[in-house]
Amino acid sequence: MTIDSARGAPSTGADDASGTPEASPELIQLLTPEGERVEHPDYPLDLTPDEVRGLYRDLVMVRRFDMEAVALTRQGELGLWASLLGQEAAQIGSGRALGERDMVFPTYREHGVAWTRGLDPLKVLAMFRGLSNCGWDPAEHNFHLYTVVIGSQTLHATGYAMGVQRDGVLGTDKAAATIAYFGDGATSQGDVNESFVFASVFNAPIVFFCQNNQWAISEPLEKQSRIPLYRRAQGFGFPGLRVDGNDVFACLAVTRKALEAARSGQGPMLIEAFTYRMGAHTTTDDPTRYRLEAELEAWKLKDPIERVKAYLVRNDLADTEFFDEIDAEAKQYAADLRRRCLELPDPEPMAIFQDIYAEPHALISEEQAQFAAYLESFETEGSGS
Amino acid sequence: MSTDVLTLGKALNEGLRRALEDDPKVLVMGEDVGKLGGVFRVTDGLQKDFGEDRVIDTPLAESGIVGTAIGLALRGYRPIVEIQFDGFVFPAADQIITQLAKMRLRSQGAIKLPVVIRIPCGGGIGAVEHHSESPEVYFTHTAGLRVVACSNPADAYAMIQQSVRCDDPVIFFEPKRRYWDKAPVDRSGEWLPLDRARVVNPGSDVTVLAYGPMVKTCLEAASAALEEDRSLEVIDLRSLNPLDIDTVLESVRRTGRCVVVHEAPVFSGYGAELAARISEKCFYHLEAPVLRVGGFSTPYPANRLEEHYLPDLDRVLDAVDRVMEW
Structure with missing residues (x-):
């Protein structure tokens, strides 16, 4: 993509959708892959050394958590895992931009965002271990349930934002923004497009955070779009922008500003975090069947963690001892999670009948009693009576 | 009130x-x-x-x-x-x-x-x-x-x-x-609970189960049947999930005969669930199989044909005749 085509009239061709972000002035970046801080006139960001070290710790911890989950899956302890490898900055940057009252609507890959909200990762592991169909209280950390069907949660997020609007809190200190996570593949879904329509016409306080990781399982971005995804927003009547999704500083600054705008009643915004899915779609996927190793190698050079490390070293903000400490903490954290995961008990059979309805339901009660009696009949046989 | x-x-x-x-x-x-x-x-x-x-x-x-x-x-x-x-x-x-x-x-x-x-x-x-x-x-x-x-x-x-x-x-x-x-x-607010069926026409010969638009049709059928000295007990199910099966079973055990009526196609329709449950719970009380009256297993037809597709008074009475003469 040339500078002219990026700034000028809508350009043509599939190349434009994925493009090469470095060459494009469209891409908001505050930290280069080499760890060099760059300023952007619209996104000033002042972080204390502690805050930068904190972000580095976040990134390392969630990557280590993710790695452990992949290992647990390989060992048969989880049924499946959707790895966030490569997307840590997009998730930590946007997650750390959130205020306490803001509400998150994740996909099934937002383990990094979950970390920033303080959700016990064991609950996520329990879901992928097959112990629950999710199983947390969204209100506890303002972090909604993982959504498995692609794009459905964007409508829930929009409705929630319409609720915030009706509460009359926008522009006050009780204001809350909503953030909906989704991927590049989801942008083809009707629900995502409908959520753009609803959010736009109701001017709902929502940030649409699209992690464009270039691949929807085996389908590259050009199967979803002929224009860069962030430009879709314009057609719906709200702003869209593209941020370097591997740059935790830029993701933080851009999301923070979008959330503030939403809270103050300025309506929705689309953020396209341009990143890359370094791993497989899930542990059952085999990316060697559809993508080239060279692409992966190119993206390795843009690693979200290495650039923060380089920045810390370059600016004398951290020494070897610091990095060793974080690594040791991450190792310990992963070992602890593994132990706790393996200790998770299987649910009781009667759990099948729980929590389906809020009010009594005759059919559920009837089948529950029948199944309990059936199970009991084996116990009676077993006891020899 | x-x-x-x-x-x-x-x-x-x-x-x-x-x-x-x-x-x-x-x-x-x-x-x-x-x-x-x-x-x-x-x-x-x-x-x-x-x-x-x-x-x-x-x-x-x-x-x-x-x-x-x-x-x-x-x-x-x-x-x-x-x-x-x-x-x-x-x-x-x-x-x-x-x-x-x-x-x-x-x-x-x-x-x-x-x-x-x-x-x-x-x-x-x-x-x-x-x-x-x-x-x-x-x-x-x-x-x-x-x-x-x-x-x-x-x-x-x-x-x-x-x-x-x-x-x-x-x-x-x-x-x-x-x-x-x-x-x-x-407007009193003293209403039947939402998940309960209601006997809308007490009767003794055949239990007729319906809901929504077909309740009126079945009530009309009950009036017409009276002319032939047949007493239809019409139950408005009201709630389809959960189903108030007790009200249904109590009635069928008394009448021994049951006809289910709905507009939806009969095949895999709600009547299939009712017939199966009634057969299981009232097997020895039944004088005839549970019969179903409903739409055909076709897409809903163009409206000039809908009167042939929709169950009406005569089709309900036809089923009543069949369970009576089984």
């Missing part, structure tokens, strides 16, 4: 008005529900009195309407969604079946989804295609949803308010060809 004669449509309108008055968290949303008052005028005047933030004209996107209603419920609201016609509910099927029905379970009981989805259903009004369907079993087959169908103005008034107060999602079927039927409405 305060009673008034209202049409079914007006009874719903007043029920919705009460619900909006009783709880500031109640919202009405859908296509054309505002200024127009809905294509059947069921929401007439509500936006004028409760404002655009509570009676919401939405974009024309059914999945979007139900999906955002879920989000509003998560924020503490109690949305009442109008799907304009039965055949338009399918774009919202994913949000209803995959999201709305399962979200409470997915949260292990942490959240409630008090969303009511109103669907005008059934045929008999000479409409174009997709405007006369009976999609109830898609929803009765989905755990997590409650499915109810009103058949008369009094129930319409009560059941819509009971549905709004219910903490579970409720699919609320309205018999569109009965919108203009008039009957007294009881």
Whole structure:
């Protein structure tokens, strides 16, 4: 993509959708892959050394958590895992931009965002271990349930934002923004497009955070779009922008500003975090069947963690001892999670009948009693009576 | 007791008005529900009195309407969604079946989804295609949803308010060809629970089970049958999920004969579930198999043919004859 085509009239061709972000002035970046801080006139960001070290710790911890989950899956302890490898900055940057009252609507890959909200990762592991169909209280950390069907949660997020609007809190200190996570593949879904329509016409306080990781399982971005995804927003009547999704500083600054705008009643915004899915779609996927190793190698050079490390070293903000400490903490954290995961008990059979309805339901009660009696009949046989 | 004669449509309108008055968290949303008052005028005047933030004209996107209603419920609201016609509910099927029905379970009981989805259903009004369907079993087959169908103005008034107060999602079927039927409405608030069936015509020879638009047809059949000295006990099921099976079984054990009537196709229809349950629980009481009267296993026909497709008084009586003569 040339500078002219990026700034000028809508350009043509599939190349434009994925493009090469470095060459494009469209891409908001505050930290280069080499760890060099760059300023952007619209996104000033002042972080204390502690805050930068904190972000580095976040990134390392969630990557280590993710790695452990992949290992647990390989060992048969989880049924499946959707790895966030490569997307840590997009998730930590946007997650750390959130205020306490803001509400998150994740996909099934937002383990990094979950970390920033303080959700016990064991609950996520329990879901992928097959112990629950999710199983947390969204209100506890303002972090909604993982959504498995692609794009459905964007409508829930929009409705929630319409609720915030009706509460009359926008522009006050009780204001809350909503953030909906989704991927590049989801942008083809009707629900995502409908959520753009609803959010736009109701001017709902929502940030649409699209992690464009270039691949929807085996389908590259050009199967979803002929224009860069962030430009879709314009057609719906709200702003869209593209941020370097591997740059935790830029993701933080851009999301923070979008959330503030939403809270103050300025309506929705689309953020396209341009990143890359370094791993497989899930542990059952085999990316060697559809993508080239060279692409992966190119993206390795843009690693979200290495650039923060380089920045810390370059600016004398951290020494070897610091990095060793974080690594040791991450190792310990992963070992602890593994132990706790393996200790998770299987649910009781009667759990099948729980929590389906809020009010009594005759059919559920009837089948529950029948199944309990059936199970009991084996116990009676077993006891020899 | 305060009673008034209202049409079914007006009874719903007043029920919705009460619900909006009783709880500031109640919202009405859908296509054309505002200024127009809905294509059947069921929401007439509500936006004028409760404002655009509570009676919401939405974009024309059914999945979007139900999906955002879920989000509003998560924020503490109690949305009442109008799907304009039965055949338009399918774009919202994913949000209803995959999201709305399962979200409470997915949260292990942490959240409630008090969303009511109103669907005008059934045929008999000479409409174009997709405007006369009976999609109830898609929803009765989905755990997590409650499915109810009103058949008369009094129930319409009560059941819509009971549905709004219910903490579970409720699919609320309205018999569109009965919108203009008039009957007294009881405003006392002392109503039959939402999940209970009602014997609407006591009888002793045959139990006739119906819901929604077919209740009236079955009541007419009961009057006609009397002329031949046949006594039909007509039960309005009202709630399809859960089903008030006890009321049904008590009746069938007395009569020994049962006919089920609905507009939806017979094959894999709601009557199949009733017939199976009755056979299992009343096997030794039955004098004849449970017979089903319903639509054919065809798409709903063009409206010049609908009178042949829809069960009517004669088809109900034909089935009654067959169970009597078995």
